[in-house]
Amino acid sequence: MRQIREVIALAMLAISAYTDIKEKYIYTMPLVISSVGAAVISLIQLFALPRKDILADNLVLPALFGLSVIAVIYVHRKHIGMGDAYLLAALGMVMGSRSTLYMTALALLGASVMAVFYLAADIFGAGRRQKSIPFAPFVMAGFLLVLINGI
Numbered sequence: 096m097r098q099i100r101e102v103i104a105l106a107m108l109a110i111s112a113y114t115d116i117k118e119k120y121i122y123t124m125p126l127v128i129s130s131v132g133a134a135v136i137s138l139i140q141l142f143a144l145p146r147k148d149i150l151a152d153n154l155v156l157p158a159l160f161g162l163s164v165i166a167v168i169y170v171h172r173k174h175i176g177m178g179d180a181y182l183l184a185a186l187g188m189v190m191g192s193r194s195t196l197y198m199t200a201l202a203l204l205g206a207s208v209m210a211v212f213y214l215a216a217d218i219f220g221a222g223r224r225q226k227s228i229p230f231a232p233f234v235m236a237g238f239l240l241v242l243i244n245g246i
Contacts, residue, residue, distance in 0.1 A: 099136060101242060103129050104189045108235040111182050115231035121178030126185035133157075133189040160192040161185070179230045186234070194241055201237030206230055 107129040111121045137154045161184025168180035187195040206228055213228070 100133060100189050103132050104186060104238060105235075107182075107185060107189065108231065108238055111178075111231040112229070112235045115178070115229040119227065119229065121176070121182055121231060123178070123181055126181050130185045130188040133185075154188075156192050157187040157195075160187040160195065175230060179234075182231055182234060186238075190238075197241050198234060198237035201240055202230065202233035205233040205236055209233075 107125050110125045115121050134154060164183045164187065165177075165180045168175050168177065168183075183195060183199060186198065190198070209228055
């Protein structure tokens with residue numbers, strides 16, 4: 096089941112990263128489809144493996160994590176878009192809260208390094224000023240790093 100979740104997350108991140116780079120927008124339909132797929136997988140696991148913690152670990156905690164991410168980003172809308180909030184919330188539903196926290200930390204680190212390069216280019220006049228940085232490719236890179244390291 097873990098491999099199915101990883102494939103769903105990779106497809107969701109690939110679509111989101113592509114549209115975020117090309118259109119500066121993240122479509123919500125792939126995120127909804129991925130979240131519903133993760134919920135169905137969790138329900139199948141619940142009925143196939145009668146453990147009580149499956150429901151909390153795979154549905155309730157990731158949903159609370161996703162809602163908290165949306166709430167935090169809603170407050171700071173000027174700095175990060177709501178599409179990124181929905182992406183992180185859907186990723187939390189698909190991969191779980193712990194993996195999503197690691198992915199988000201790696202994505203924020205990568206985006207901050209890119210922002211430093213953009214600022215340096217702007218200061219030295221080597222580049223055109225960027226108004227925004229697409230965040231979904233950094234989330235995808237964080238996902239791949241977490242996947243490779245087996246966290």
